[in-house]
Amino acid sequence: MIVSLLARAAHTNKMLIVLYALLCFASLSILWSVTEGISGPYKVTDPGVAKAVFWRQVIWIAAGWVALLVAARVPLNLLEESSPFIFLGAVLLLLMVLMFAPEVAGSRRWFALGPIRLQPSEPAKVAMLLVLARMFGRSDSSGRQLLPVAGSLVLAMVPMVLVLREPDLGTSLVFVAIWLGLVFWFGLSWVVLLSVGSPLLSAVLSFYSERIVDSPWPWGIYLLVLLLALYVGRFRVMESFFLVLANIGSGIGTSVLWAGLKPYQQARILSFFQPELFRYETGYQAIQSKIAIGSGGLFGTSYLQGTQKGLAFLPERHTDFIFSVVGEELGFVGAMLLLGLFMAIILKGLAIARAARKPFNSHLAIGVVTYFTFHVLVNISITTGLLPVTGLPLPFMSYGGSNFLISSFMLGLLVNIGSRSFET
C-alpha cells in the first residue's frame, strides 16, 4: 500500500519527494558528524552531543515519511471542514503548555510524554494555517476586504500571543509571517495594503535597525524592497510619493517616540524584542557560528573534520545551529547546495500555489511556502549573523521531532495540493 501511495505521490510531484529525501539524507549525515565528535589525531574527552540524537532522528524521519504521505493523501475538504476544531484543539494545547509544562531555562515550551517531547507550538502552525486558509478561501478579494483581514488577524493573534507568552519569540513570528503571506496572497488592493501595512512595518523595522541590531540594513533593505514593489506594481507617482513619505515618516517617528519613553518602558520593550538575547550569553553563539561557517571556505574542512563543531565551540550545533556545521564541513559549495534544495521546494511550492484553482488550496499552499521561506531565511540569517539570535529550527535539518513532523506534514500538503490543481 505504501508503495502505491509512493507511486501515486511520485507520479504527481516527484520533485518534492526527491527534495524531501535529499534533505532527510543531509540531515542524517550532518547529525552523524555532529554526534561523532572530531576524527583525526585528537583524543576527545568531551563528546558533547550523544549518538542517541542521531538514532532518534532516524525514527523521527521514519515518522516524518508517514506524516508526509498522510498529508499527501488526506482529503483536503475534510481538513477544510474540520479546521476550526483543529484550531481550537491547538489553542487548547498551547494553553495547557503555559499552565502545566515544566519550566526549562525560564520558558515553558513542551510537554514530556515519556521520552518524547511534544511542542504544541508546532501543530499550532498547521492549525492556524488551515483555519486562515479556510477564511480567506471563502472570502472574495474583490469585495469587502476588511472583514477577512481583520478577522484573520484576530485569529492569528491567538496562537501568536500564547507562544509569545511561553516565551518563544522566534516561533511567534512564524505566525505573523504566515498571516502576512496569506494576506498578501489574498490580494488586498495594493493601496490599502501598503498604506496601512507598510508604515507599521517601517516603524518596527526602523526601531529594529536602530535599537536591536544597530545596523541600517534591515530598514534600508525594507525601503529598497518597498521602492521596488512600487515600481513593479506600477503605482501612480503621487501614490508612491506619499507612501514612501509615510514610511520614512513613521520610521523616524519611532525614534522620536522612543526618546519620549521612560527608561523602564524602554527596557520592557527591548526585552520583549530580544528575550533570547537577554537570556543567553550575548553574542557568543552568533560569533562562534560565524567563525565556523567562515572558516569553511569553498569546500569546507571536509565531512567529519570540523574543528569548531568537534571541539564544541558551536552551541546548539545539532538543533538551531546545524547550518553552521554544514558551512564548516562542506563549505560554500555545500551551503549553496543546501540553499538550493530549500529554494527549489519554495519555488515549486509557489508554482503549486499559483496553479491551484481552489482558493482554500491556493492559500494553504502559499501558507506552507511562507512557513518554509521564513524558517529557512531567518535560521540561516541567524547563523550567519545577519539577524539576532532567536530560537528557530532549520526545517528537515535540525534535530527535533515536533518540527520535523510538522514540516513533513506541511510538505505533504503541498504534494497533495499539487496533485489536485484542477479541483475547484
Added chain:
Amino acid sequence: MAESRDLQARIYRGLVVLLFGIVAVNLFQMQIVHNQNYRKQAAHNRQERVRVRAPRGRILDREGRVLADNVFKASITLPSSSISTDGPDSTLATLIDWFELDEETTLARLRRQQESGRGRLVLMNDASMSRLAAVEERARDLPGARVDASARRRYPNGSLFAHLIGYTGEVSAAEVDTAGKFPLYRPGDAIGREGVESAREVDLRGQAGWYLREVNARGRVVGTREIALLEVLPGRDVHMTLSVELQDSLMAAMAGRTGCAVALSLPDGAVLAAVSLPTFDSNIFSRGISSDEWNALLSDPRHPFLNRLVQATYPPGSPYKIVTSLSALENGAASDGTSYEPCLGSYHYGDRDFRCWKRTGHGYLDHTGALVHSCDVFYYQVIQRLDLAQLKEVALALGLGQSTRSPFKGETAGIIPDIEWYDRRFGKGRWTRGVMLNNAIGQGEILVTPLQMAVLTGRVASGDANLSPRFFMEDLSAESAPLPFRPANLAWIRHAMGQVVDIGTGTKARLEAVEVAGKTGTAENPHGDDHAWFVGFAPASHPEVAVAIILENAGHGGAVAAPVAARWMETFFNWRERGEEQR
C-alpha cells in the same frame, strides 16, 4: 483573480530570489572573501598558546642545604576575556558569587591584571582545597575557569640569610621587553630584586617554554599532541659557600644586636657566614605582608633592609693600626722595637691635645706593645714619620678603599683619604697635618665596610694579595699572589695580633683549644656611642678563618665584639673537626 495571483506570484518569487541572494552573497563574503580571517579565528579558538614558566633554580649552602626553593601553589585563573566593558562574564560572576568575594574590589583587581597584559587572570592565589575542588568538579558550568599551578619562592631559614639571598618580586608590565617572539619575562613572572636572587638572576630564572595546545570550547586540553615552540629550561641551582650551621651560630653570637659580622675561610676567601642586623624575613615578599608590618620595617630607625656587609661604612678605629704599623715597617719609619715618648693619656700636637683611649696612659711601650695594647699616643708619633700616600698604599693593598666585588647591589668603596682627597674636601691649605694623627688610629675621614675589614684580616693572615670574599662554590679557584710586603713584617703583625688576644685588649676572644689572633677597636662615631670592632683570625700559626665584627654603638670592642668572635669560632672549629672526620 487569477491574473492578480500571477502578479503576486511574480513579486513573491522576486522576493524569495532576492532574499536567498542576500544570504548567498553574505555566505560568499564570509566563506570565500573573509575565509582567511575566520580560519585564523578558528585556529585561535582551538589552539591555545601556552607559556610554561621555568622553575626557578634553588639556592643551596655549601653542604647542599636549601636556602631558597619553590613551593607550588594552586591558583584559580580565568581567560583575559572574562571581563569586558559590560562587566564579568557568567563564569566570573558565578565564582564571585560562590566564593562570596566582594564584586567591586575583585573586578578592580582583575582589571588591573588585564591592563598589565597577563595571559590569564588570577582570581585566587593559593586557593583552598575546597575551592579548587569546587572549580574542578563544576568545570562544565564554568567555561574558561581553570586551576593552574604556579610556584612561590620559599626561604626555609626565614630571616637568617635575608641580606645575602635577597628576594624576588613580580615583573611589572613596564619592565617587560615585548620585542621578540618569546620575551624572557612576562608580567607576573618572578625576578630577583635583591641579593643573590638578583645577582644570579640569569642562572636562576631558566628559560620559559612556549607550547601550542589543542583546547575545546571549555578551555580543556583535548589534544594529545603539544607542539613545543620553545622548550622550557629549568633554572640552575646556585651553590653558595655559606653554611646554615655557621650562619646560625654567628647570628646567635650577635645576640640580636645591631651590627654586622662576617667570617671568611682561609686561604680561599669563601664566605662561611655573614650577618647584618637587624634583619627581616625573606618570605614576606612572596607570602605577602600587611601594610602595618611593612611600614614598621620601613620606618625602623635601625634600617633592617640595609645590607651592612657592603652598604654601611664605619670608621675602622684601632684595627686600622694594622695598616699604620705595616706602613711604618715597610717604609722604614719604625721597627718592631721602636719606641717614642711615653704615653701619658694624651699627646700635644699643633695647638691641641690628642687623647689616648686609656686616660691614665700606657707609659713606655715599644711598637709591639703599642699594637697589643692599642696605644694611640704611639701611633700619633709614628704617623709623623710617614705620609698619607704611604698609609693609603698599604690600605689599598689590604683591600680597603675599593669594592670587594661582592654580588650585592649598592656596595660602597668606603674612603681612604690622601692629600688630594683632603684638598678636594676642605680646599688646598685649609686643613692641617692634625688629620694625619686621626688617620693613624683609624679615625677621621676614613670609612670602611665590614666586608672590607674581613678581607684586610684575611689578607694579613694568609699573606695572599688576591684574597677576596667568595660567595659561590664555583668561584673558589682563584690564584693567590703574595702581598707586596716583607714576610717578616707580616709575621710580626700576626704575632702582635696573637699577643692582643693573649695579653692585650682582645683577651675575651681567647679559645682554650685554638690560638686566636686579632685586633679590637672602639671607633668614635660622631652620631652616637662608639662602635665596637673586632677583627681576627685563627689558628694564629696557620690561619683557617678570618672574622670581622662590628656592633653599632655598643662600646669597647674588646668587651663586646671579641666575645662574639670567640663564641662563633668555637662552633667553627667543631664544625671543621667534624668535616675532617667525615672526610
